Amino acid sequence: MNVFPKLTILEWKLHLRNPLTVFFALAFPVLMLFLFGTMYGNEPNEFMSGFGSVDVLVPGYICMIAAVTGLMALPLVLAEYREQKILKRFMATPIQPQDILLSQLIVNTLTTLVGIFLLLASGRVIYNLKFFGNVLEALAAFILILMAVFAIGLFIGGVTPNGRTAIVVSYVVYFPMLFLSGATMPLEIMPQSIINISKALPLTYGVTLLKGIWLGERLLDFPLEIGALVLVTVLFGGLAIRLFRWE
Secondary structure, three states: OOOHHHHHHHHHHHHHOOHHHHHHHHHHHHHHHHHHHHHHOOOOOHHHOOOOHHHHHHHHHHHHHHHHHHHHHHHHHHHHHHHOOHHHHHOOOOOOHHHHHHHHHHHHHHHHHHHHHHHHHHHHHHHOOOOOOOHHHHHHHHHHHHHHHHHHHHHHHHHOOOHHHHHHHHHHHHHHHHHHOOOOOOHHHOOHHHHHHHOOOHHHHHHHHHHHHHOOOOHHHOHHHHHHHHHHHHHHHHHHHHHOOOO
């Protein structure tokens, strides 16, 4: 009997019991949308280069949701499972540790998609959110972003010895990316010192890439951003594979 679907469903239920994940992935981006949408509306304006404020901000919120699941939820669960020797115990059952890893990737991807759906639905219904780009290119950009973020999360979850350490490392990585990458506020309104710091954050390149495509530019107009995301995926994915500890 294939137990993997049952394992994934169980992991999904456990995942939704985590209040931090539910709030930051599903509720917080929508609250941010309501806050800035109420303040600035979504009428085209010169400050946003002729676009509405909500149209400009939403791509960053999408990246925020990916960062929540990839940098907070994913590494924390993996580190706790290792600390509690859950991965080691599964070696004596038909469920292999790799199944746990794959189920976590699926669950966090689903959570990301649910969060994005809630965000887009709210933006469309309340603020008449508009998309100006190519859907397939936006999807390709989103996959690149998700792979890069999940690669970092797998690395953190693979090397941190316990859940407490994973929380500290995840927060240190997540919150600077949240506030300094353009995911919450456009980099255009930031001082030059913050813009310079943002160039060292992988999520900055994801926000720039997705926002550009969302507003009508083409995927190949962003070789630097694509290259940075691919480099992060290969580097941290490779390190995660090499250094990941099952017990």
